[in-house]
Ligand code: 13P
């Protein structure tokens with residue numbers, strides 16, 4: 001649930017926008033559909049809000065960046081930023097020994113870094129994952145109300161009831177969920193490891209209950225052939241990419257390769273030359289034999305894509321409409337809530353500390369630890385079989 005904009009203290013001059021997202025209608029049977037034999041489920045439109053921080057003037061921006069550098073050092077704090085946040089918060093993280101990465105690496109980096117204060121620029125579930133993995137560290141965020149439509153659209157009570165209806169299924173949830181939903185899960189995945197983990201579970205005989213992203217779940221089911229019963233959530237950014245318009249854009253740029261995040265609809269994924277997490281998209285841009293790319297993910301990615309690939313051209317994939325009609329226009333309104341002003345404020349005051357109910361932490365940590373152990377073994381080239389029990393095993 002989000003609080004009202006009245007209850008937050010932004011900077012004078014900040015605007016607020018209404019953000020529509022979808023939640024499965026609990027009146028619908030099972031509130032879910034099977035990936036391989038889709039049963040339509042009614043969703044209702046819900047409303048949240050996002051703050052739009054004012055962009056500082058150039059001199060103020062430089063002052064804020066210098067102050068942030070000074071404070072990070074003085075407070076022994078490290079920045080952990082996602083690729084979708086403001087370029088200044090990405091650059092500052094790199095300059096000061098922090099990281100800009102996908103959500104999997106953010107979790108790992110925060111856990112392993114020696115700093116006692118982590119400043120997570122991203123959305124709330126990223127801050128919560130950092131806190132769950134490092135309960136003794138102080139985790140701060142520029143804005144604690146930076147939300148995610150996948151997290152909002154999967155409330156824990158309804159999700160728990162869904163799990164209770166399907167006790168025979170292994171519960172796999174996406175990182176973009178609350179700590180309480182994670183605490184109901186057997187496994188956590190991010191888009192960079194979901195395929196490997198679901199494939200391993202399928203090989204061990206597991207049927208899966210998947211939440212919350214229907215597009216990522218559909219992609220995983222198509223690629224692995226696993227039996228996924230899905231929660232019907234969507235990302236308001238990726239859900240808006242359009243295949244018809246993308247095909248037209250491809251015709252205008254016949255040599256361009258198409259890079260797609262798997263939170264996008266199936267017909268958009270079908271047009272991709274590379275599908276994957278934000279890190280996988282960066283890797284494809286570096287390694288594919290092309291100089292022009294059409295990119296179907298949040299346009300915050302353009303900063304790092306262009307920085308890492310001077311001379312290559314990156315074009316945004318088309319969304320549902322122009323600024324009058326699209327919900328996100330390819331930029332996550334909650335990622336956009338992270339600002340330099342608030343970064344400096346939280347470092348100065350210690351405000352916006354991420355707190356997770358201590359009673360939830362041990363249970364919420366289990367599926368994250370499983371994911372991190374699995375991905376570490378994969379990276380080291382070690383066998384992963386022993387990390388995924390056969391369905392008959394305890
Ligand atoms: P990644 O795990 O690919 O960074 O994605 C996180 C996210 O929120 C995408 O919308």
Ligand code: SF4
Pocket residue numbers: 123147148149150176235236237238263298332333334335
């Ligand atoms: Fe959530 Fe989509 Fe924003 Fe990522 S881009 S944080 S999935 S709403």
